[in-house]
Amino acid sequence: MNPFSYVPATDTSSAVALAAGGAKYLAGGTNLVDLMRQGIETPRELVDITRLPLADIEEQPGGGLRIGALVRNTRVATDERIRDRYPVLAQAILNGASPQLRNRATVGGNLMQRTRCGYFYDRHSACGKRDPGAGCAALDGFNRTHAILGTSESCVSVHPSDMCVALAALDAVVNIAGRDPVPLVDFHRLPGDTPHVETMLAPGELVTSIDLPPAQPGRSVYLKVRDRASYAFALVSVAAVVRMEAGRATRVRIALGGVAAKPWRAYEAEELLTGTSLDDELIHQAAGQALAGSRQRAHNAHNAFKAELARRLIRRALQGVRS
Amino acid sequence: MSSIQLRLSVNGREHELELDSRVSLLDCLREHLGLTGTKKGCDQGACGACTVLLDGERVNSCLVLAAQCADAEVTTIEGLASSEAGRAMQKAFVRNDGLQCGYCTPGQVCSAVAMLAEYEAEVPSAVGEAGLTDAEIRERLAGNLCRCGAYNGILAAVREVAR
Numbered sequence: 164m165n166p167f168s169y170v171p172a173t174d175t176s177s178a179v180a181l182a183a184g185g186a187k188y189l190a191g192g193t194n195l196v197d198l199m200r201q202g203i204e205t206p207r208e209l210v211d212i213t214r215l216p217l218a219d220i221e222e223q224p225g226g227g228l229r230i231g232a233l234v235r236n237t238r239v240a241t242d243e244r245i246r247d248r249y250p251v252l253a254q255a256i257l258n259g260a261s262p263q264l265r266n267r268a269t270v271g272g273n274l275m276q277r278t279r280c281g282y283f284y285d286r287h288s289a290c291g292k293r294d295p296g297a298g299c300a301a302l303d304g305f306n307r308t309h310a311i312l313g314t315s316e317s318c319v320s321v322h323p324s325d326m327c328v329a330l331a332a333l334d335a336v337v338n339i340a341g342r343d344p345v346p347l348v349d350f351h352r353l354p355g356d357t358p359h360v361e362t363m364l365a366p367g368e369l370v371t372s373i374d375l376p377p378a379q380p381g382r383s384v385y386l387k388v389r390d391r392a393s394y395a396f397a398l399v400s401v402a403a404v405v406r407m408e409a410g411r412a413t414r415v416r417i418a419l420g421g422v423a424a425k426p427w428r429a430y431e432a433e434e435l436l437t438g439t440s441l442d443d444e445l446i447h448q449a450a451g452q453a454l455a456g457s458r459q460r461a462h463n464a465h466n467a468f469k470a471e472l473a474r475r476l477i478r479r480a481l482q483g484v485r486s
Numbered sequence: 487m488s489s490i491q492l493r494l495s496v497n498g499r500e501h502e503l504e505l506d507s508r509v510s511l512l513d514c515l516r517e518h519l520g521l522t523g524t525k526k527g528c529d530q531g532a533c534g535a536c537t538v539l540l541d542g543e544r545v546n547s548c549l550v551l552a553a554q555c556a557d558a559e560v561t562t563i564e565g566l567a568s569s570e571a572g573r574a575m576q577k578a579f580v581r582n583d584g585l586q587c588g589y590c591t592p593g594q595v596c597s598a599v600a601m602l603a604e605y606e607a608e609v610p611s612a613v614g615e616a617g618l619t620d621a622e623i624r625e626r627l628a629g630n631l632c633r634c635g636a637y638n639g640i641l642a643a644v645r646e647v648a649r
């Protein structure tokens with residue numbers, strides 16, 4: 164690990180000022196400390212933001228909730244209001260990492276966590292995230308866990324967060340110090356030819372909270388498939404939030420994890436299903452639609468199975484929430 | 487090198503420390519305070535061998551910087567061994583063959599004690615069953631791996647203490 168100075172911040176504006184000078188924010192540290200130990204992140208200065216007054220979950224005037232960026236993942240999943248009104252969010256968080264990690268991990272850190280691509284972690288491999296323009300060793304490498312949607316010739320990594328998949332299905336909004344809020348679905352970026360640019364944040368910008376719009380009546384589910392029964396990153400996951408009125412789906416949200424560099428909303432499938440009774444045939448068609456743009460390298464597609472896995476998971480999720 | 491000064495309370499004892507800012511809580515405990523009960527397995531948050539209680543909550547001490555623990559209260563396996571809850575859990579591990587080589591055991595015991603407190607505080611799990619069923623115990627202890635595969639003994643030990 165490279166040497167760095169450590170500064171605990173007590174107020175938001177001084178934290179932002181330090182970061183504007185090149186310091187990196189340290190929250191729970193469960194991703195950043197690991198990446199620093201691997202020599203992938205090499206900040207000269209860390210600003211510890213865990214004591215900033217951004218650690219509350221508050222009611223919003225219109226009936227939504229605001230979750231501070233420094234609220235720990237365990238607390239989000241334990242909060243009565245979240246469990247009652249946004250159960251899909253609690254479920255997604257509880258399906259990620261381990262209890263020890265969730266006790267430490269913050270909402271802001273979870274949002275900002277970086278990919279688990281093995282080539283990103285291996286400093287001897289080509290990676291355009293670490294080294295802009297260097298190419299992508301995963302393209303022709305062992306890419307079994309990699310992306311099938313929104314990929315480019317520069318990067319096929321996935322965003323590893325479970326929490327963000329639920330937030331995408333809930334139409335959450337990210338609040339950032341000193342500028343307009345950004346819808347969560349626009350927060351993370353697809354790689355294009357700049358895979359090192361991962362979010363809408365400029366260097367040094369601080370996420371202050373996440374807003375959940377008023378909860379919609381209806382049912383929701385989070386399903387995650389991984390290589391072992393617990394405590395592993397998703398191969399594919401899906402969050403589905405559906406409102407049924409008089410036997411018709413009046414509002415459908417479907418978000419996928421493990422398939423792209425961002426939580427992936429299946430807008431066309433949602434549209435296809437809205438206003439219908441979600442019968443099996445339509446669900447089948449919508450699941451196909453959601454993965455229609457999926458792409459694998461013809462000659463090296465260790466991850467080809469993900470498209471079928473995602474289709475099946477979408478069908479299972481929708482069959483579960485339609486009744 | 488950039489150094490930091492901090493006051494840290496470990497198992498009820500106060501320490502004034504001057505450390506390199508890079509030192510993890512795990513290395514601070516083992517290398518600077520001589521508390522070698524806490525183990526280093528992976529050093530990347532993936533095995534749970536380094537589990538300690540930080541202000542009462544279980545965490546992976548390998549991913550916590552010591553610098554972040556200023557004025558915090560840390561409880562390690564050495565501290566738990568002199569508490570009633572810790573003793574009871576240790577004895578149950580012995581009675582139920584909850585270990586083979588013992589390397590993961592301090593982390594397992596710390597994790598199990600904290601897990602029961604989390605359960606009391608109504609922290610949910612992904613399993614979502616009513617009561618501390620076997621599936622619940624397994625899920626809630628999923629952050630602690632055991633290379634010897636003593637899982638069934640660990641489960642039996644925790645089940646015994648929980649009832």
Ligand SMILES: Cc1cc2nc3c(=O)[nH]c(=O)nc-3n(C[C@H](O)[C@H](O)[C@H](O)COP(=O)(O)OP(=O)(O)OC[C@H]3O[C@@H](n4cnc5c(N)ncnc54)[C@H](O)[C@@H]3O)c2cc1C
Nearest residue numbers: 190191192193194195259260269271272273275325370531
């Ligand atoms: C073994 C292991 C297994 C895991 N499994 C899963 C899993 O299955 N599912 C899953 O979703 N996650 C998983 N995780 C990842 C875990 O969820 C993240 O490490 C955690 O959420 C990061 O939060 P943190 O507060 O510790 O962030 P930190 O490590 O402190 O920070 C991460 C990044 O976010 C930046 N940052 C933090 N807060 C802010 C802010 N407010 N504004 C701007 N930037 C900020 C930091 O500068 C840093 O770049 C796993 C992690 C490990 C180690």
Ligand code: FES
Nearest residue numbers: 527528529534548
């Ligand atoms: S040593 Fe900390 S989790 Fe493995």
Ligand code: FES
Nearest residue numbers: 586588632633634
């Ligand atoms: S007893 Fe050997 S690793 Fe668990």
